[in-house]
Amino acid sequence: MAPASSIPAPGEVKQAFHEELHPRQQSALISWLAFTATFATVRMITHDIKGGKGRLHNVSVGGIHLHHYMWGILTISAVGGVAIRGDDRVRRHPVVATAYGAGLALIVDEFALLLDLEDVYWAKQGRKSVDLAIGMISTTGSVLVGMPILRRLRRNRKP
Numbered sequence: 001m002a003p004a005s006s007i008p009a010p011g012e013v014k015q016a017f018h019e020e021l022h023p024r025q026q027s028a029l030i031s032w033l034a035f036t037a038t039f040a041t042v043r044m045i046t047h048d049i050k051g052g053k054g055r056l057h058n059v060s061v062g063g064i065h066l067h068h069y070m071w072g073i074l075t076i077s078a079v080g081g082v083a084i085r086g087d088d089r090v091r092r093h094p095v096v097a098t099a100y101g102a103g104l105a106l107i108v109d110e111f112a113l114l115l116d117l118e119d120v121y122w123a124k125q126g127r128k129s130v131d132l133a134i135g136m137i138s139t140t141g142s143v144l145v146g147m148p149i150l151r152r153l154r155r156n157r158k159p
Helices: 010-020 023-050 068-085 094-109 111-116 127-145 147-157
Strands: none
Touching: 010 023, 010 147, 023 094, 023 127, 068 094, 094 111, 094 127, 127 147
């Protein structure tokens, strides 16, 4: 048994993931983690683009800006196709859960644009509070869904 202060090894986390979570719970956790990581990454990238930093830039076709919610809708649509046509083994594949969480984050990040049908993405009113709220929600969801793994890892650390 490892000392109480040590960080769990990747193999230990993987074992806890498979032994403590039912396949549906595994998919939910993967989706939450993908949502959280994608949302945070998209926020950083869009702030860099807005500030003229980094190598990435907005994507346009024929002078029309392609918002990232479009890629989210396409991803969620593909996941829906898998859900309808795929067998259980395919539906529960980690790539499907990851795509669902990531696609949803791309849509949620630009929800104000979809709601108002105006490009208010960078409006100051409430942008920081929205970022913080969604970040907290995604992190909380990830922790709650992953709680059985965290409990198991904590039990393994007790002397």
